Amino acid sequence: MKTEESYLEEVTASEYKYGFYTNIEADKVPPGLSEEVIRIISAKKQEPEWMTEWRLDAYRKFQKMTEPKWPNVTYPEPDLQAISYYSAPKKKKELESLDEVDPELLDTFKKLGISLEEQKRLTGVAMDVVVDSVSVKTTFKEKLGELGIIFCSMSEAIQDHPELVKKYLGTVVPKTDNFYAALNSAVFTDGSFCYIPKGVRCPMELSTYFRINEAGTGQFERTLVIADESSYVSYLEGCTAPMRDENQLHAAVVELVALDDAEIKYSTVQNWYPGDKDGKGGVYNFVTKRGMCERNAKISWTQVETGSAVTWKYPSCILKGENSVGEFYSVAVTNNYQQADTGTKMIHLGKNTKSTIISKGICAGHSNGSYRGLVKIGPRAENARNFSQCDSLLMGNGCGSHTFPYIETQNKSAKIEHEATTSKIGEDQIFYCNQRGIGEEEAIALIVNGYCKDVLNQLPMEFAVEAQKLLAISLEGSVG
């Protein structure tokens, strides 16, 4: 019978599977950060004057800010002056069909197991493929257009729908929200934009794939999803990044706006390169995600985090309107020397607002996983209700698990429950499985899958499969 240590060895021995490098010519801005660079980015993207000003304003505010030190992670500070802030695959011409896409790029997707035509034909998922910051191809656009749904890249949105961008950009995550959000506001190159008109139920899952591809480029994605009154959208986001030795910075901002009676479901599978088994290399993932709920609206965040060397991200909900609902489901797996500080913020401002937090952490190797969450009940949030559960599973004795829940209540009618447990996989549970002829390895897989079920169940079908694959890769050897 194998010991737990031997499984962990196997886990640590498995190298990153998606590590390859696509050789595409890139149009790059020399490294460094200054007003000049921001003007160049803005000019390259042929942005209107107001957008350039917006970026510069963010940059000026950014200069007065300092890098946050409170997360429970340690890493060498990224040198922001050594990053090239713009890198786009050289654009030849507008593409009409998949045949015109760079064959090397198509090859990349094949290695990742995502074939565009397959996706298009079989699953009916519209994909906005992002390779190094600029949208190459947007599919299903026409079909969505018939319903009045706008789903395009951020740069297109700035050109074609400036009134919507102007109205909502930066309203949920202000420019000065935090160090990396300010940086993102100043230099973001592209991202996705989505608008669902009144009363429309988006018929398909919208998804975007982000990849970091060019050596030495930080990616600064900006996503804005607006669900107008009584609409519904389910949005998927997934990431895998090629293997690279130097640390790469990823500072994205995601803003969700759910107007009256609207519902947004936002799912993420994150698998950036976590560094090798000695903790060398890997992606820094510093993300600001936040949603605003108006009356009767609902925002649900689901995330499966397996990658990145250092992660801090706190998808949040501002429950502003009456009866609005916020949900957060998360599985965070850390292995080797990965560090993750993640959680959520539920800010209850309106009456009868509800929130649910289910967070499952799995730590193995020498990794550190933290749950950091805030539940705040404002003085006017009558009858607010929150349920939080954050569990951690420890595998091996080199890892650490931390829980930092902040609960602030200013209303007597609030009902808040918070529970957290930390434990390892029970020897008796494994024994029980063994006794019934299930091998130790399968038993662990079974138990971990059961442990994460609450969260995986929340993922849309298309993603659930991928999420399970990622869990398997991250904990290979101990998870079947």
Place this chain on the structure above:
Amino acid sequence: MEALKDKLESSFLVLENELNGEAEGEIHGRRREAFKRFVDKGFPTKRDEEWKYTNLKPILKHDYRIFAKDDRTVDFSTIKPFFLNDVDTYKLVFIDGYYSSWLSETTHQGFDICTFSNMLSKYQDVAQQYFAKALPKEESMAAVNTAFAREGAFIRIKKGVTVDKPVEIIFITTDQKVETLAQPRNLVVVEENAEVSILERHQSLSAKPVLTNTATEIFALRDSRLNYYKIQNDAKNASLIDSTSVKQYRGSNVSLGTFSFGNKFIRNNLNFFLEEEHTESHMDGITVIDKDQTVDHHTLADHKVPHCYSDELYKGIYDENAHGVFNGKVMVHPHAQKTNAFQQNNNILLTDKASIDTKPQLEIFADDVQCSHGCTIGQLDEEAMFYLQSRGIPEKEAKALLLYAFANDGLRNVKIPALRKKLNRQIAKKLNVNLDFEL
């Protein structure tokens, strides 16, 4: 705050002058070192993570007198209500920081129940071994106390002795017509296989604001048993900052209860350091406050070694504009396998102006452990209310009864019947319940 800091700095020089020859000794070296840490760090502000929810500014703005006048003219009838009364106890009474021998009842027979100053002069070895060895270095308020540590209780229970009656420690601040800062310092050493129960309380008789910045170091040696109770029911203009650190050695069992009903402001820094295996620690707290009162509990259970058990239960009821803070930290270091650490914090808010900020925090570096925390903020169970009302108990009484029952859980580790009764009465009084039964 700066003014008070300056005043403390000049007062420290005065203290050094008064010490004469003693100022060169090692003990004073520890004071000096602590004071330097305070000077470098200053008073805690809301920027410190540990003080995020509590603002010390309004407390520290007063022009406190650092060295109180020694008059000791309090008579027994004034302070009688603060004692346990129903049961015979050893008593240590301090008036304005000076030991009052005629109000106290001490002993050296088999064990030492005497004063901190006595210990400093008589038992140099004890001072060497224990003084300023348990309190964490990074806490500013504890450092100030260490710097000015001169008087307080010293309790040492010798090997294998079980103390026959509880020990009561009472610090009185009299009406000196000025704002006063009191800084009592206690040292408790429970030696191998010894047992004792201790009650501590601080009482202000002054109409002016009084700030008590107290610190207690507790050493529970092998297989010892200690029950320590803090009754925090001081006058409405008195503030209390209490730093207590407990070091536990193999097989010891320490239970510490904090019962907060009074004061304008209370901050408790309670640290348990589990130094050796198989120790057991209990922390219990009941907080029932109203008006503009603030009670802030910060606790730490530091599991450094395997096979230890810690359990924490804090109950809070907040009425009117009261503000409650709870921050419970459980640290499990690498190799502290088979740790069992549990924590529970339940709160009830009675008005919309009352608020509670709670942060139960687990930091775990070992895999074979069982740790959990639970935290709730809510109201009384409607069904229970309905049940009582359906049996003819009016809403007001039903509510009071349920609140009383809610808080009462926190008394589970109070082992002195007379104290249990007294606390029960205090809770009932604070909740305005007229109980016609004894619990």
